[in-house]
Amino acid sequence: xxxxxxxxxxxxxxxxxxxxxxxxxxxxxxxxxxxxxxxxxxxxxxxxxxxxxxxxxxxxxxxxxxxxxxxxxxxxxxxxxxxxxxxxxxxxxxxxxxxxxxxxxxxxxxxxxxxxxxxxxxxxxxxxxxxxxxxxxxxxxxxxxxxxxxxxxxxxxxxxxxxxxxxxxxxxxxxxxxxxxxxxxxxxxxxxxxxxxxxxxxxxx
Amino acid sequence: xxxxxxxxxxxxxxxxxxxxxxxxxxxxxxxxxxxxxxxxxxxxxxxxxxxxxxxxxxxxxxxxxxxxxxxxxxxxxxxxxxxxxxxxxxxxxxxxxxxxxxxxxxxxxxxxxxxxxxxxxxxxxxxxxxxxxxxxxxxxxxxxxxxxxxxxxxxxxxxxxxxxxxxxxxxxxxxxxxxxxxxxxxxxxxxxxxxxxxxxxxxxx
DNA sequence: TCTACAATGTTGTCAACGTCTACATCGCGA
DNA sequence: TCGCGATGTAGACGTTGACAACATTGTAGA
Numbered sequence: 001x002x003x004x005x006x007x008x009x010x011x012x013x014x015x016x017x018x019x020x021x022x023x024x025x026x027x028x029x030x031x032x033x034x035x036x037x038x039x040x041x042x043x044x045x046x047x048x049x050x051x052x053x054x055x056x057x058x059x060x061x062x063x064x065x066x067x068x069x070x071x072x073x074x075x076x077x078x079x080x081x082x083x084x085x086x087x088x089x090x091x092x093x094x095x096x097x098x099x100x101x102x103x104x105x106x107x108x109x110x111x112x113x114x115x116x117x118x119x120x121x122x123x124x125x126x127x128x129x130x131x132x133x134x135x136x137x138x139x140x141x142x143x144x145x146x147x148x149x150x151x152x153x154x155x156x157x158x159x160x161x162x163x164x165x166x167x168x169x170x171x172x173x174x175x176x177x178x179x180x181x182x183x184x185x186x187x188x189x190x191x192x193x194x195x196x197x198x199x200x201x202x203x204x205x
Numbered sequence: 206x207x208x209x210x211x212x213x214x215x216x217x218x219x220x221x222x223x224x225x226x227x228x229x230x231x232x233x234x235x236x237x238x239x240x241x242x243x244x245x246x247x248x249x250x251x252x253x254x255x256x257x258x259x260x261x262x263x264x265x266x267x268x269x270x271x272x273x274x275x276x277x278x279x280x281x282x283x284x285x286x287x288x289x290x291x292x293x294x295x296x297x298x299x300x301x302x303x304x305x306x307x308x309x310x311x312x313x314x315x316x317x318x319x320x321x322x323x324x325x326x327x328x329x330x331x332x333x334x335x336x337x338x339x340x341x342x343x344x345x346x347x348x349x350x351x352x353x354x355x356x357x358x359x360x361x362x363x364x365x366x367x368x369x370x371x372x373x374x375x376x377x378x379x380x381x382x383x384x385x386x387x388x389x390x391x392x393x394x395x396x397x398x399x400x401x402x403x404x405x406x407x408x409x410x
Numbered sequence: 411t412c413t414a415c416a417a418t419g420t421t422g423t424c425a426a427c428g429t430c431t432a433c434a435t436c437g438c439g440a
Numbered sequence: 441t442c443g444c445g446a447t448g449t450a451g452a453c454g455t456t457g458a459c460a461a462c463a464t465t466g467t468a469g470a
Contacts, residue, residue: 014448015435016447016448019447040426041428050449051448051449052428052450053448053449056428056429056430057446061428062429118379118383163380163394164373164377164394167373168398171379172369172372174375178323189368189369189372192369193369196369196401196402219418219419219465220418220464220465220466247456247457248456255419256421257420257456257457258422258459259420261457261458263418266458267457412469413469414467416466416467416468417466418464418466419462419463419465420461420463421460421461423459423461424457424458425457425458426457427454428453428456429452430451430452431450431451431452432449432451432452433448433449433451434448435448436445437444437445437446438443439442439443440441440443
């Protein structure tokens with residue numbers, strides 16, 4: 001079965017039309033299905049039906065493409081967390097849990113992409129990837145402010161609380177992802193952690 | 206006229222003698238100094254003063270070498286945590302903190318190695334790298350049992366508490382590592398988290 | 411002592427990759 | 441119309457992982 005090209009199917013135009021987007025899409029698919037190692041410029045070019053040199057017109061090098069892909073991931077993750085918290089009612093714990101759940105869900109749905117986002121794909125520290133935390137950082141910061149204001153969150157230095165909470169959720173996401181934990185159990189873990197931060201007992205006893 | 210001289214310093218014997226260890230050592234150094242991408246079989250062979258095909262006698266392929274390197278890391282991390290908890294006095298919180306501190310210290314001292322341990326270096330899911338957690342898992346499990354026995358740890362299902370604690374410490378290690386946080390601040394974070402689990406208020410207020 | 415063998419290292423080769431350069435084709439605005 | 445910049449093509453080069461054929465060495469047993 002022929003690959004369903006979005007534009008024209010039979011004759012190939014000299015110019016692709018949206019090669020950049022096509023390369024990123026192919027990259028994400030390949031990353032998900034075969035891992036970073038298989039995300040090669042030549043392979044993406046093949047998938048896009050284009051010569052092996054073409055990608056260089058859109059991405060300086062392989063690393064640049066991976067960073068762009070990671071950026072897409074950042075945006076989607078941020079959107080997911082924002083949407084989750086915004087559509088959740090006023091209860092502080094529920095919103096905190098919603099944010100964490102969105103994070104964990106992303107980790108389970110996009111393990112390879114999340115890994116890419118955290119490690120930068122390559123190694124040339126060109127991007128220390130502290131960026132993963134930026135969006136969640138701001139969202140959580142605001143959430144914590146609200147929690148303190150309403151008295152629903154245990155007192156304490158907001159900055160330090162923020163770091164612990166972020167670390168915990170980040171850790172849960174990583175744990176859940178590398179243990180391939182079922183979503184149900186992952187959410188239970190999130191619920192426990194949330195309860196812990198808000199002040200109640202943990203462990204569901 | 207043949208030369209019956211056994212060895213001379215300066216002339217290279219045909220057999221290296223301990224090539225496997227030399228390759229692993231070179232791999233760890235290169236990983237630390239230049240990142241995973243630079244850990245190439247040929248480069249390691251060069252560093253060991255050996256031909257480019259020699260490594261294949263000791264490691265099936267590059268991935269196998271990286272996994273071996275990760276295993277070395279697991280062992281060292283486990284030893285570090287065990288040593289830290291064992292040499293710390295009876296107080297539960299102190300021992301929990303000691304374990305976490307050892308973890309975080311390892312993360313700060315060996316960022317690239319820890320990353321390799323968690324991601325498996327490659328991507329071919331040949332090793333889901335849930336191994337990182339095995340040693341800490343057992344150690345923490347025992348610690349939690351003791352904490353519950355002595356009543357120093359807040360009550361709750363041990364399994365769930367274990368997961369949360371592991372996730373948190375794992376998260377702190379990752380956060381600290383990718384944010385290149387100074388050790389001092391990292392330890393404060395660990396102290397906060399420990400206090401939180403033991404039952405007191407967090408945030409150092 | 412001699413010899414066959416297993417372990418280890420060397421050399422040569424191949425395909426795939428990233429990257430570079432020279433060239434071809436296209437669309438668009440002066 | 442025409443020319444120019446953006447985009448894609450084609451080929452080359454050096455590096456890498458992997459493999460196969462061969463060389464060297466220590467050693468166990470005849």
